Amino acid sequence: MKYVDAFRDGALAAGLAQAIAREVEPGRDYAFMEFCGGHTHAISRYGVADLLPRTVRLIHGPGCPVCVLPVGRIDMAIRLALARPEVTLCTYADCLRIPASDGLSLLKARARGADVRMVYSAADALALAERMPEREVVFFAIGFETTTPPTARVIELAAQRGLANFSVICNHVLTPPAIEALLAAPAADSPGRPRLAGILGPAHVSVIIGSAPYAFAATRHHMPVVITGFEPLDVMQAVRMLVRQVNEGRAEVENEYTRAVTPEGNRKAQALIDAVLAPRPQFDWRGLGSLPASALRIRPAFAAWDAEVKFGLEDRPVPDHKSCACAAILCGAKAPTDCKLFGTACTPETPLGACMVSSEGACAAHYNYGRFRDPAGA
Numbered sequence: 001m002k003y004v005d006a007f008r009d010g011a012l013a014a015g016l017a018q019a020i021a022r023e024v025e026p027g028r029d030y031a032f033m034e035f036c037g038g039h040t041h042a043i044s045r046y047g048v049a050d051l052l053p054r055t056v057r058l059i060h061g062p063g064c065p066v067c068v069l070p071v072g073r074i075d076m077a078i079r080l081a082l083a084r085p086e087v088t089l090c091t092y093a094d095c096l097r098i099p100a101s102d103g104l105s106l107l108k109a110r111a112r113g114a115d116v117r118m119v120y121s122a123a124d125a126l127a128l129a130e131r132m133p134e135r136e137v138v139f140f141a142i143g144f145e146t147t148t149p150p151t152a153r154v155i156e157l158a159a160q161r162g163l164a165n166f167s168v169i170c171n172h173v174l175t176p177p178a179i180e181a182l183l184a185a186p187a188a189d190s191p192g193r194p195r196l197a198g199i200l201g202p203a204h205v206s207v208i209i210g211s212a213p214y215a216f217a218a219t220r221h222h223m224p225v226v227i228t229g230f231e232p233l234d235v236m237q238a239v240r241m242l243v244r245q246v247n248e249g250r251a252e253v254e255n256e257y258t259r260a261v262t263p264e265g266n267r268k269a270q271a272l273i274d275a276v277l278a279p280r281p282q283f284d285w286r287g288l289g290s291l292p293a294s295a296l297r298i299r300p301a302f303a304a305w306d307a308e309v310k311f312g313l314e315d316r317p318v319p320d321h322k323s324c325a326c327a328a329i330l331c332g333a334k335a336p337t338d339c340k341l342f343g344t345a346c347t348p349e350t351p352l353g354a355c356m357v358s359s360e361g362a363c364a365a366h367y368n369y370g371r372f373r374d375p376a377g378a
């Protein structure tokens with residue numbers, strides 16, 4: 001298939017659905033976790049789950065970068081923007097709305113006088129610093145391996161150009177350690193978590209890191225993995241590949257997304273990341289807790305562009321809103337409709353938790369596309 005429409009073809013989807021239904025075995029539970037917010041969004045938007053047999057369940061995982069960012073990191077950015085009038089803090093649109101402590105968000109901090117701006121890319125933030133030499137421009141960078149190379153590149157460029165008024169709060173996180181944490185944690189640590197039968201591996205992340213880094217899931221945890229694209233037929237084909245692995249007792253890393261993912265990934269992007277960023281010893285994740293070597297910091301050689309160093313920023317862990325079920329949703333223990341705030345106090349217009357902010361968040365995806373199919377009263 002050549003064009004995107006072909007990956008959304010209804011007749012092909014119906015055929016695939018029938019093929020999956022024929023292949024599922026009675027008495028088996030096929031609980032597959034999608035490990036990427038892009039998949040969560042696509043599954044809700046195209047109603048993929050409705051096309052699958054009841055025993056094939058798609059469980060949301062911790063793959064939305066906005067969702068997994070803990071409150072403490074947003075608080076850090078808000079404190080900086082409010083305390084330092086010379087700072088212009090810029091970040092992606094979704095980050096502006098993540099609920100933080102004291103009823104604040106970056107957007108609300110702006111209403112209190114902080115200079116907080118939305119940018120479309122890391123390069124926009126760098127350009128802003130070049131246009132405003134009298135300001136301290138700080139880029140609040142988030143994302144998995146997909147958005148990490150552009151952040152590394154702007155730090156490298158700032159260093160090459162001697163741009164002293166630009167710095168970055170680096171919140172980039174790594175996918176394999178999050179998968180490892182979920183597969184290694186005993187179910188007792190998060191009651192309600194399903195026993196997974198396979199993983200839908202992320203698409204864009206895998207373009208950068210390749211398929212090889214997931215081998216541990218298959219070898220150490222006997223967990224089938226299929227890396228897949230974001231179109232509905234990609235997801236359905238990956239489900240079929242996972243069903244086959246389960247039926248045959250195999251646990252392998254397979255690649256449905258061969259049009260973009262290779263075993264070794266993008267070596268140039270990996271080298272760029274490695275030159276500028278290094279693993280943090282520990283990093284807090286919403287839903288998964290503090291995980292070793294699961295996020296990146298700016299290397300000491302680039303400390304002049306590290307906002308945490310430059311402004312002496314402190315990372316203080318903060319609990320989530322006590323009624324919000326985001327943490328349980330991010331490890332597969334709950335669904336959005338299990339949260340009593342879903343669709344009432346918490347909506348995309350009035351998010352109380354991070355999962356309702358980004359379109360890739362499980363709650364926002366279900367609110368926008370899935371809730372109309374919920375049974376009355378759910």
Ligand code: SF4
Nearest residue numbers: 325326339346353363
């Ligand atoms: S509905 Fe809102 S409060 Fe509840 S889990 Fe989702 S984001 Fe959190």
